[in-house]
Amino acid sequence: MNDTPKRRRPLVAENRYGSKAKVTAAMPAAKAKAKPKPKPKRAPKKPKTPRKRRGGIMGFFVGVVRWILRLIWVVTSRSVLVGMLLLGLIVGYFYTTLPPLEDLLDGRAGGSVTMLDHEGEVFAWRGDQFGGAVTAEDVSPHLKNAVIATEDKRFYRHFGLSPRGIASAVRINLSEGRGPLSGHGGSTITQQTAKLLCLGEPFDPSAGQTEAEYEAECRRGSIKRKAKEAVYAMAMEAKYSKNEILSIYLNRAYMGGGAYGAEGAAQRYFGKHAAEIDPAESAMLAGLLTAPSTLSPTSNLERSRNRAATVLRLMNEQGYLTDEEMAVAQANPATLSEAAEARAGGYFADWVMSTGPEFFTRKTTEDVIIRTTLDQRMQKAAEDGLNWVFDNKVRAGSKAQAAIVVMSADGAVRAMVGGRKTKVSGAFNRATQALRQTGSAFKPFVYAAALDLGYSPNDLVDDSPYCLNIPGSGEWCPKNYTKRFVGQTTMTNSLAQSLNIPAVKISESVGRQTVSTVASQFGIKNDLAAGPALALGASESTLIEMTGAFAGILNGGSSVTPFGLIDLRLRGDAEPLMGTGGGIGERVIQEDAAGQLIYMMEKVVSEGTGKRAQFGDRQIAGKTGTTSAAKDAWFIGFSADYVAGVWMGYDDNTPLKGVTGGGLPAEIFREAMQRVHQGVPLKPLPMVAPAPAQVIFEGDVNEVEPLTPQVQQQPTQPSRPTNIIDQVLQDIFGGTGDGSASSNPSGGDR
Template structure:
């Protein structure tokens, strides 16, 4: 009997459906059994790696939880700080002028600006009025995402860190990733005003504001968020444009545009805007007044950035590169650096170097004459002086009333304030340049240029020092010579004899009244210029000779007033003073000094057909060489020497100083009509030699204020006195 196959019955689609419908309970219980297996069933074993990783997982979860809660707390703190700072911020207009002190604008004699001092603020500008080129150049250079970030730019920070690391620096060293808003926060010093009780000076205050520590950066970021909440983007950019320092004493882009280009920031073109924006990275280094080529190269980089970011078309960028920005005439000349320093020192500090207001200073300065003096000095050193020489020189040019027109305080002025000005600071022995005051005293006392004196070996006993034997520069002796010849050839012995004859006290008085305001020597060497003086003082004294014998106080200030005011606070600071010698004596002295240039030691100073008078001066061992002189129009003084008193080699006052004087005066008088000198030749017969005698102040007629007011005439009694003194001198040996 065959066995049946053990097979399951074949399922049909119907039976399956029926089965599912018939057992709904089973379908509902299935998930519960599955859940019960997951929860109640035996756990999987972790294994060794699981046990090792478990603590780290727990710590990570704890850290993330703390970070989440800490982040919330920090966000709340930042929000509170932003709200607080927001509440303290003023209207943006109050933040535009961020200077801690005022400015001084210096005008020349024609009313043209030639120099600036202090922090110049040209006036308020805004994003709506400023040149679009300048606005775009700032954004392209400093913060190309300025319009889109909330004050802090994470992308910029990340980029800065990457660049710093790639250049081998620390992540926070070098590029900081600061936005324009953060830089604005730094410019206003996070709202902290200057307090003299907290900071030693304004420099220390600004250094504190520029601190770049991590904590400071964090505070800047918070402050930037508050700025973004308080002000619009345009208002923030306006604050920035008005407060940023741009070199050469310029605070804000308006002042910089006026300083460098002589125009408003509203008018600058693409090339000029790029140069101004290029200053932001390093204002002093890239200032065009310091190095124009370097500034132009930096501007080319800014033009490229503006082109890449779509602010300039290709044609505009190409035009800006082909026509780089140039300085204005005043900025390019950098005129009057030494002169500007001098006049700044002539007015009260609170109105100049320490002013908190904007001041306008009108001066006697003449830019044409200044250029003439500078070019003359450069020409002589380029053509007559050995290359690499460390010798220095100074020049002063003034009018006969003491108005200083030009001042060169040394070679290679660097365009910065405060350099050593040899024209006013260097007190040097004057040498034979002092002799005109000896002869001025003699002429005032009635001597004639034709009066004679014996040039011969001389010995004078100086109490407390013993015998003193002066010598001529050539160590030769001429015998009897006139005073005219003695000055013409700068003979030492006659000058000493005349000084002793007229009285040293009288010579000192005349020199002092003419403006040589230093302690003058008491001994007989006074006549040979062993006393010290400055070039400015000596030039002023010679101006007194030119103007007919009236003293002058050299001056450079015409008036000083506050910006926007019409009435001056300070008027002219110098000029004509009291009469020192008579007009006749002064005119005769001018005649004697004209012979110095025509026939004597100063022939290298001749000006062709233009009459001139002057005097050479060379000190002991040729440590100083001078030439001072004048035409009918201007007085000029030249000093040459080494700052360390090293003797000059082969240089006397009649050499290089006379040539510098000549080159200066030729340029100064270029195109001017020729005027005759105010002089008169000797009209009285020659009197005998003035022999040395004791100082005799009783021979001078004095006014109640103890000033010289007249001279003793050549009466027979006075002539007889001179003859007796001459005879006695010959008998007893001087």
């Protein structure tokens, strides 16, 4: 038996299906497996050459240096690790103290006052105006881009600090000769927000620090403060998102004009919401962030626009605006709303703030809405009328001042100008604060007292030299402005020509105390003169008091308290907390007497010293007044619809040159009131024409026509009549006196 294995014969099928090819294909792999490629031999490692150590002194020093360097590295690395750990702990601590986002959006210490005119339109703001919280997503994207382009172009890429920005700021400060931290700060928006939050230190009034001192401390730039600011900024970056940090900044930043935050500033300057402003307006608001008080458009519109143009250029350079969009925005700069142009309401708003309760106006911690009596059309009319006269009638460079008050017969003040600079806030208000002698503008109260006692406008009074002996002062002899006498004349003509002697005689006839009482009840609150010069306006008063007193004459003889506040409520409340504190009060003189006085005062304008106050076909009544030495000039008058008072003079009591109440003040009245009455239908004055005068003779009574100084005719009777007023004076004093006029009388005005 053969032990050799028989060779297996190949199957035909293998040849059919290419087994040979398979075998052939498999062979290289088998061969490769059979004969692996030899690995290259590694070169034998060279034995390390031992480092030669320097011996001697040099080697010793080299070793010491190496040891020191190694020690420095170890200490530094460990210190950095410890420092990073401490920094992390401090950041974590501040992180835990940061409040929720909603608590940080309104950072004002006080509240605001928003004033509405009589139609409900906003015209003024006071206090810290906020306008409401907004977020970075709510505001106009143009505003968001403008703020980032101006304040922190790497805002979305840093961790709260910008080393590049800080290094650049230090370099600029040193190159400009300042300290490294003085001037440019290189602060990010996050750091600025941390500063606005005063690094989490709230204002504490009980700490003995004023709010101004607290804010100054928050802005202090010491190294210690800067370090704390940096840590606080990093904590904010960990706590809030970038848009939340930007939202805090956009709500808390002061933007000038009493406006805090983007919404308050947008409403304050443009009368819009922050979501509605365009690129030019956005650039103006963003430009305010560097210097809000000096760049405020209500302080200097041109400077604010120049800054806005720079912001638009930065937005273009950083890709937020195309070249075309930048060109359009720069060619059409932002314009202020009418309310903003009024410089926060001017004198009228200041006066309203002073008349309301202090805890809801000047010291409010709430947001207050005050509805007022102001008519913005009339306000502009008053301002334009005053400016026209000073531009066309007064020499250039004159320091003379003027004031105007326009009100309704019920005392509702519609317009107020307290000086020639009309666009002001917090300035001295000559309409409400200046106490000036009233001169002949006071005379209507003398005649009001007489008419209420039964005298007639056509009663006669003798305008002739007249003296009184004043105990302790000697003889006092008033004289007329013209230094002439007209003899017998009616009370109407005496008032129309502003004759002094008849006014004094009437005052003495009815009693000074009666005149004083009537004037006080009509609203002249200041101490009135006690002597006979009371009739000639020796007392002082304010323009608003005098105008309110004349309003009492127009409304039929009832007292008036001028007012500008209609009601006051808190923002969000439907019901007001308080209403007006003014209006029509008690009756002072009879309605018929008031109507007769209006008749007499109409003659002042149509025939007497106030002719320059006439305009159109409208009936106007009023009274001129010029004090001794022409230090004050007045015209106060009214139509059937409105009362207006005008004062003119110098703040330092310098005498006016060539100015009387019937001159420039009457012209200011005319220019203002004809603008006020545009579109107002003609309406007659509520005057009562008197019956013909009754002159009492010995034995019979005759009627005579009223006398005028131009004709100076005497009654056509053969004997001199006994004048009613002189008869009363004769009964009181035993004679009227006929001494020559004093060379230094009190009065002498018209």
